[in-house]
Amino acid sequence: xxxxxxxxxxxxxxxxxxxxxxxxxxxxxxxxxxxxxxxxxxxxxxxxxxxxxxxxxxxxxxxxxxxxxxxxxxxxxxxxxxxxxxxxxxxxxxxxxxxxxxxxxxxxxxxxxxxxxxxxxxxxxxxxxxxxxxxxxxxxxxxxxxxxxxxxxxxxxxxxxxxxxxxxxxxxxxxxxxxxxxxxxxxxxxxxxxxxxxxxxxxxxxxxxxxxxxxxxxxxxxxxxxxxxxxxxxxxxxxxxxxxxxxxxxxxxxxxxxxxxxxxxxxxxxxxxxxxxxxxxxxxxxxxxxxxxxxx
Amino acid sequence: xxxxxxxxxxxxxxxxxxxxxxxxxxxxxxxxxxxxxxxxxxxxxxxxxxxxxxxxxxxxxxxxxxxxxxxxxxxxxxxxxxxxxxxxxxxxxxxxxxxxxxxxxxxxxxxxxxxxxxxxxxxxxxxxxxxxxxxxxxxxxxxxxxxxxxxxxxxxxxxxxxxxxxxxxxxxxxxxxxxxxxxxxxxxxxxxxxxxxxxxxxxxxxxxxxxxxxxxxxxxxxxxxxxxxxxxxxxxxxxxxxxxxxxxxxxxxxxxxxxxxxxxxxxxxxxxxxxxxxxxxxxxxxxxxxxxxxxxxxxxxxxxxxxxxxxxxxxxxxxxxxxxxxxxxxxxxxxxxxxxxxxxxxxxxxxxxxxxxxxxxxxxxxxxxxxxxxxxxxxxxxxxxxxxxxxxxxxxxxxxxxxxxxxxxxxxxxxxxxxxxxxxxxxxxxxxxxxxxxxxxxxxxxxx
Numbered sequence: 129x130x131x132x133x134x135x136x137x138x139x140x141x142x143x144x145x146x147x148x149x150x151x152x153x154x155x156x157x158x159x160x161x162x163x164x165x166x167x168x169x170x171x172x173x174x175x176x177x178x179x180x181x182x183x184x185x186x187x188x189x190x191x192x193x194x195x196x197x198x199x200x201x202x203x204x205x206x207x208x209x210x211x212x213x214x215x216x217x218x219x220x221x222x223x224x225x226x227x228x229x230x231x232x233x234x235x236x237x238x239x240x241x242x243x244x245x246x247x248x249x250x251x252x253x254x255x256x257x258x259x260x261x262x263x264x265x266x267x268x269x270x271x272x273x274x275x276x277x278x279x280x281x282x283x284x285x286x287x288x289x290x291x292x293x294x295x296x297x298x299x300x301x302x303x304x305x306x307x308x309x310x311x312x313x314x315x316x317x318x319x320x321x322x323x324x325x326x327x328x329x330x331x332x333x334x335x336x337x338x339x340x341x342x343x344x345x346x347x348x349x350x351x352x353x354x355x356x357x358x359x360x361x362x363x364x365x366x367x368x369x370x371x372x373x374x375x376x377x378x379x380x381x382x383x384x385x386x387x388x389x390x391x392x393x394x395x396x397x398x399x400x401x402x403x404x405x406x407x408x409x410x411x412x413x414x415x416x417x418x419x420x421x422x423x424x
Numbered sequence: 425x426x427x428x429x430x431x432x433x434x435x436x437x438x439x440x441x442x443x444x445x446x447x448x449x450x451x452x453x454x455x456x457x458x459x460x461x462x463x464x465x466x467x468x469x470x471x472x473x474x475x476x477x478x479x480x481x482x483x484x485x486x487x488x489x490x491x492x493x494x495x496x497x498x499x500x501x502x503x504x505x506x507x508x509x510x511x512x513x514x515x516x517x518x519x520x521x522x523x524x525x526x527x528x529x530x531x532x533x534x535x536x537x538x539x540x541x542x543x544x545x546x547x548x549x550x551x552x553x554x555x556x557x558x559x560x561x562x563x564x565x566x567x568x569x570x571x572x573x574x575x576x577x578x579x580x581x582x583x584x585x586x587x588x589x590x591x592x593x594x595x596x597x598x599x600x601x602x603x604x605x606x607x608x609x610x611x612x613x614x615x616x617x618x619x620x621x622x623x624x625x626x627x628x629x630x631x632x633x634x635x636x637x638x639x640x641x642x643x644x645x646x647x648x649x650x651x652x653x654x655x656x657x658x659x660x661x662x663x664x665x666x667x668x669x670x671x672x673x674x675x676x677x678x679x680x681x682x683x684x685x686x687x688x689x690x691x692x693x694x695x696x697x698x699x700x701x702x703x704x705x706x707x708x709x710x711x712x713x714x715x716x717x718x719x720x721x722x723x724x725x726x727x728x729x730x731x732x733x734x735x736x737x738x739x740x741x742x743x744x745x746x747x748x749x750x751x752x753x754x755x756x757x758x759x760x761x762x763x764x765x766x767x768x769x770x771x772x773x774x775x776x777x778x779x780x781x782x783x784x785x786x787x788x789x790x791x792x793x794x795x796x797x798x799x800x801x802x803x804x805x806x807x808x809x810x811x812x813x814x815x816x817x818x819x820x821x822x823x824x825x826x827x828x829x830x831x832x833x834x835x836x837x838x839x840x841x842x843x844x845x846x847x848x849x850x851x852x853x854x855x856x857x858x859x860x861x862x863x864x865x866x867x868x869x870x871x872x
Binding site: 169170171172173185188189190191255256257275277278279280281364365366367368369370380381383384385386387388389391 | 681822823
């Protein structure tokens with residue numbers, strides 16, 4: 129497609145839109161960067177430029193490091209499990225389309241529930257003397273019973289499991305919607321050629337879902353850095369003993385409990401830049417893969 | 425392109441029109457308020473979590489004050505526990521929000537004062553009126569008094585007399601020393617009960633365990649010295665209580681889900697449910713359980729002693745404060761209302777309605793008739809807010825002591841590791857809050 133080039137006169141007409149969009153989307157981010165280099169004197173209501181001091185302090189802050197580590201644990205745990213399960217459920221649902229609605233609705237139900245409700249629900253279910261442990265004991269699996277949210281060693285993994293339970297419906301529906309776009313002729317042809325289920329998954333479904341899987345993984349990584357606050361706030365409050373502290377909770381506490389706005393800004397900038405870098409490299413690698421595929 | 429320009433023009437016109445209408449409406453409202461001299465005070469407060477019945481007193485007090493001052497309206501806004509501090513911080517950052525704010529004791533009151541969010545009460549009250557506050561040094565800094573003790577909560581150690589008797593202990597003579605307590609715990613455990621119940625999942629529970637923190641201290645100034653860097657928390661003088669809590673955990677004398685349950689649930693389930701022999705309860709809840717659940721079985725005791733400081737054996741005491749915000753346009757009226765809340769009549773009504781002790785010296789102890797009430801009064805009149813989290817910077821409380829404590833309760837950290845973590849966090853707090861360190865250093869002078 130031919131690109132339309134704008135002349136100087138036309139650019140002026142775009143200026144208001146550029147200004148408004150820049151103000152709405154870029155100003156807060158630029159301001160975040162600006163704040164991260166300042167020190168705020170609340171009593172005097174003044175700020176002073178302190179360069180990289182906030183950054184050097186935050187990189188030594190054990191709670192910040194723990195928070196980011198917990199986000200990374202969530203990513204390493206949730207992204208592969210959730211994506212695999214979503215693809216698996218979507219493929220299974222696609223293959224037995226007659227009963228599609230019942231299963232689709234059932235899997236989607238947790239996604240409709242608010243995070244607050246899910247949090248409260250699992251806080252009760254996962255208590256040391258709660259229904260899940262009772263059930264495990266009842267079926268002779270008492271050795272598996274654990275203090276799911278109270279044990280600092282497993283609490284973050286438990287939160288990860290709750291996230292997977294809640295988010296499964298969205299991913300499954302997303303992949304299923306994409307699979308429904310596969311032409312029936314292609315599947316019929318595969319059947320006639322004698323392709324078994326696994327062969328169809330590997331040769332038709334996964335390649336078809338390739339783009340959307342990439343999109344979903346990117347979205348989930350972003351979400352696991354910037355959308356897990358509600359889970360933590362409702363379920364564990366970062367405890368026990370900071371073991372489920374995540375980056376957002378760190379920023380929230382620093383701003384709303386201790387008034388460390390500029391300090392929290394530097395934490396936010398660090399995570400923002402890291403996240404942008406991860407996404408950039410992910411996109412680059414995807415572009416590379418696409419090129420390779422096109423060549424073949 | 426022409427369409428875009430027209431759309432943009434129309435949008436600008438609409439926005440300008442709305443702005444104009446808004447500005448005009450605001451101007452009209454301001455004119456009305458001046459003309460009729462109607463004043464609305466907004467009071468953010470906490471509710472009755474630890475003192476059941478207090479809401480009725482607040483409602484009655486506001487109605488009485490409004491009846492006396494027809495042009496003044498007081499709007500009370502209830503804040504849940506988790507939002508009390510963040511909501512106020514957010515309001516303070518924009519210099520808008522309540523005229524009167526409720527605070528927990530000690531540092532939770534003083535840090536907003538250090539930040540310039542509060543107007544000094546002493547600018548509006550006479551020195552004679554200030555003298556009527558119980559322990560004004562708690563809220564004194566830079567020669568000014570920054571808040572009013574609204575009411576006092578005592579949070580004593582309580583025990584179940586029936587369980588004590590069943591375990592072969594004297595129900596009228598609870599253990600006084602730490603060794604006696606350990607012996608009692610062993611017997612209670614053998615009898616099939618939890619010796620001591622606590623819930624620390626929200627963090628607060630571990631702060632309440634600071635009932636054991638003052639055993640080697642004579643004054644709150646000593647713990648303040650640790651925070652400003654004049655001493656080290658890892659010194660046993662300050663962290664011995666961590667070792668004692670670990671001892672209880674190691675011996676299985678604390679409920680095993682202490683780090684999973686929140687404080688209120690643990691108290692309700694274990695102590696209220698008759699499963700635990702001892703716990704820490706606010707006076708209102710202790711009274712309620714004694715009257716309605718474990719009828720007549722609740723005894724009041726002092727924390728078992730393991731040190732020789734003047735604060736040893738003192739029960740938790742908190743003075744809940746109210747202050748006037750720096751941005752309030754009606755500071756004098758707010759100050760007058762605060763005077764009204766601690767007046768002799770209101771102090772008495774507070775006790776009559778909900779058995780809560782006013783934070784002022786206007787409170788007449790003669791109104792306390794029952795034994796439990798007298799015991800509470802004796803405890804709370806001993807001193808300032810005892811060493812709870814009242815003298816720890818908020819950051820130290822929520823980011824150091826509470827998580828360290830949760831790790832001790834979960835069996836993850838030793839007391840030594842926990843104390844080292846607190847000291848490290850304190851160093852970080854000092855590094856990032858030099859202005860607070862200065863303010864804290866000034867504040868501790870009011871205790872020396």
